[in-house]
Amino acid sequence: MVVVSFHGGAEGTSAMRTRNQTEYFFGENRGNVVAFSRALVDAGADLVLGHGPHVPRALELYQGKLIAYSLGNFVGYRSLSTQAQLGDSLVLETELDSEGNLLVGKIHPVRLDRNGIPKPATNNATIELMRRLTRSDFPQTPLVIDPDGMIVPQAP
Secondary structure, eight states, rough: OOOEEESSSSOSSGGOSSOOSEETTTTTTEOOHHHHHHHHHTTTTTEEEEOSSSSBEEEETTTTTEESSOOOSSTTTTTTTTTTGGGGEEEEEEOOOOOOEEEEEEEEEEEEESSSSSEEEESHHHHHHHHHHHHHTTSOOOOOOOTTEEEEOOOO
C-alpha cells in the first residue's frame, strides 16, 4: 500500500471548497491540490490524505482510490484558532482491498476545544459538513457518506 500525506492548498474557513485550480494564500502559490492528488493516484498512490487548509475538505473517489483533500486540524494546542469549522476535524478510518481500492470507510468526528485539544465530537456536524462538501465539490464521485459517517463506494 502506498499512502501519501501532503500539506497544500489555501487556508481557513474561506478555503473549505476544493476546486480544480491553483490556490493561493497571502499571495503564495499553494498548488492545485486536485491535479496533484490525482497525479499521485495515477503514479501509484492507494490513499491520499491532505492537510494544510486547517478545515475539513471534500472526499473524492478517483480510479477506485480515496482522496481526502483535508482532514482539518487534529490538534492545535493553544496555537490554532478553533472558531467555526477551524475546530471541526475527523479521524478517517478506511478499509482497502489488496489493490488499494476503497472498500468502506468511516468518519469519526472530532472537535477541538478552545485550547486546541481534540475530543470526540458530541454531534455529527463534521460528518454533515463532509457530506455537503463532497456532494458540492465532487458531484460525480461515486461515494456515499451516510448520516453516521459510513463511506461506501457506489458502482459506476
